[in-house]
Every structure is written in C-alpha cells, then in structure tokens.
Amino acid sequence: MRTIKTLALGLMVALTQPAIADSLFEELGGLDSITRFTNRLVDLTFEDPRTAHQFKQTKKDRLAKLLVDQICELSGGPCKYKGVNMRKSHVKLDITEAEFNALVEQLQQAMDEEGVPFHSQNKLLAILAPMKRDIVER
Numbered sequence: 029m030r031t032i033k034t035l036a037l038g039l040m041v042a043l044t045q046p047a048i049a050d051s052l053f054e055e056l057g058g059l060d061s062i063t064r065f066t067n068r069l070v071d072l073t074f075e076d077p078r079t080a081h082q083f084k085q086t087k088k089d090r091l092a093k094l095l096v097d098q099i100c101e102l103s104g105g106p107c108k109y110k111g112v113n114m115r116k117s118h119v120k121l122d123i124t125e126a127e128f129n130a131l132v133e134q135l136q137q138a139m140d141e142e143g144v145p146f147h148s149q150n151k152l153l154a155i156l157a158p159m160k161r162d163i164v165e166r
C-alpha cells in the first residue's frame with residue numbers, strides 16, 4: 029500500500045513538472061510576447077550608456093534571435109537555443125556586476141511594458157539569476 033502511495037505521488041510530481049514549465053511560457057505571453065519584450069530589451073541594452081559600450085561589435089538581430097530562443101526554451105516553450113554557452117560567450121567581455129544589474133533592470137522594464145505580470149517576471153528572473161556566475165567577471 030505504502031509503495032503504491034509512493035508511486036502515485038512520484039507520478040503526480042512527474043506529471044506536474046512539465047506543466048510548471050509550460051505555464052511560465054504561457055504566463056510570459058507565449059512566443060509573440062517573448063519576441064516583443066526581448067527585442068525591446070535588446071534595444072534598451074544597445075541604447076543605455078550603462079551597457080551600450082559592450083555591444084559595439086554585436087549583430088543586434090542575431091543576438092535578439094538567440095535570446096528569444098533561450099528565454100522561450102528556459103520557460104518551457106517549443107524553442108531550442110543553439111548559441112554558445114553563457115560562460116564561453118561572456119568570458120572575454122569583463123562584465124561587471126553593475127552591468128549585469130543594469131541588464132536585469134532593462135529586462136524588467138521591457139516585461140513591464142509588455143504587461144507581463146510581476147510574479148511571472150520574477151519566475152523568469154529566478155531562472156536567469158544563477159547565470160550571473162558565468163557572466164560577471166568582477
């Protein structure tokens with residue numbers, strides 16, 4: 029009986045896992061909304077003097093596309109990120125904590141403008157936060 033209960037509980041947990049991931053993708057408004065707020069993020073990042081200097085040699089459209097795929101995939105959507113890993117793509121940039129925080133603020137602004145609910149914004153930020161250790165050098 030106990031084994032059956034354990035199995036049933038395990039099955040319930042297994043079944044709810046993808047549902048949690050799916051729902052963040054939905055909560056963010058799906059691919060159209062993710063594409064809009066990510067393009068806006070990239071615009072802000074390229075304009076803001078706190079971050080713009082880092083992107084002087086970057087192809088904006090390519091970066092935006094990679095970021096859309098990454099956010100879509102991380103939130104449980106039907107995309108596949110095909111870019112370089114976070115450590116490798118940022119290691120030579122000498123990115124500061126202040127630059128990282130500025131980009132997080134820009135993402136929050138872009139999601140606010142898109143009307144993404146605050147609690148859903150925080151779920152995405154919680155997924156991105158651990159990447160800081162691969163991105164920030166000092």
Ligand code: HEM
Nearest residue numbers: 079082083085086087094095111112117127128131156159
């Ligand atoms: C959670 C935060 C961040 C995420 C999720 C992120 C994500 C990405 C992704 C997906 C790429 C493309 C990798 C590839 O080329 O295959 C990239 C590249 C890059 N990121 Fe970030 N990034 C973050 C923070 C930052 C910050 C704070 C800066 C600087 C202010 C930055 C500057 C750059 C630059 C300059 C590139 C290189 C683009 C190129 O190839 O020209 N990133 N990032």
